[in-house]
Amino acid sequence: MATFVAIRNLPGITPDALMGAGARVKSCAAGMQGEGTDVRWIRSFFLPEKSQTHCYFEGPDMASVKELNERAQIPFVEIVEVAEMTPASI
C-alpha cells in the first residue's frame, strides 16, 4: 500500500460541501473495497487561506486513488505519491 495526496483547489467551498464530499469519498471507497480494490481515504486538511484541500489516501496505486476521486465527483489538480515522516520516525 502506498500513500497519495490529492491536491484540490476549491474556491468558495462551503463546510457543507466539504462534508458532503467526504461522505461521497467514504462511500465510494467502501464500494471499491467491495469490488476488491483496497483504497482508503485517510484524512484531509483544508487550507482556508488558499481555498485548497489536501486529501490523503492509501491505495495499491495512483490509478485507484484517481478512480476513487472521480467516482466520488471530487475535482483535483493533481494526485502525487507521498512519503510519510513523523517525529516518531526520526
Next chain:
Amino acid sequence: MSNLFNPDRVILATTHAIERARAQGRNEVEPDDLLIGFLLAVSRFGVAQIGSVSVDLVALGLRFDLDEPEPGVKPRYSLRAAGAFDRAVRVARGDGAGRVLPIHFLAVLGEPGVPTFDRLAANHGLDYASWRAALASCTLPDEATMPADAPTEGEHAATVRPPEDSALLSPEEAAKVLGMHIQTVRGYIRSGKLPAFRIAGERAIRIRRHDVFALLEDRGPADGVATRPRN
C-alpha cells in the same frame, strides 16, 4: 436505535446504490439508486417505517438481491447524486445532528422527479411536504446530536463503575453518580449547566468530578415540605 438514525447504515445504503448501478451496467449512480439504498438500509422485514408511513418495499417493486455486476462497470456519482450529499449535510446541520444520518438523506432524496419517490408518493397519497413531515415526526435521539462520545449500542449504565478516586468522569459515569439518565446529563452538557471537556484530539468527553457534585444543591432543613408556605 432506529435505523433512520444509525450512521452505519449510510455506508450500507450507498454501497447498495453503487452495486445497483453496477448490476444494471450504468456508469452513474443516480438519486433514485441512493433513495432505494436508503429505503432498504432503514427497513426491517421489507418495510421502512417513516413516522406513521409504512413503506412496503415489495409493493414498490424493489428487490433486495441484485444481479451480478457487469464486468468493468465502475459507476461514479452523477452530479445530481453528488448534490444530494451536500444537501443532506445541510439538512443534518439544520437538524442539529453531529453527523449525516439516513433520515437526512431520505429528506433530500424523497423529491418529485426521483422515480421511486414518485411511485411511493402515489402509493401512499403523499407529496414532498408530507414526506418531510413524516420524517420530521421521527424523533432524533439525543446521542445523534452529540458530536462525540456517543455510547455504543449494547453499552449500558449498569456496566459503568467509576473509580472513587477518579477526578474525571465520563458522561455515563456522571449519570451514574447523579442517579440520572445519561440523556439528561448530555442535555446538561449541551446547555452548559454541566461543564465538560474534550480530551485533546479525541472524541471522548470528560467531566470534572467536583463539577458533578456542584450540581447537588444543599437544600437545608428550612426547605422541606413542612416549612413550605401554606396557601
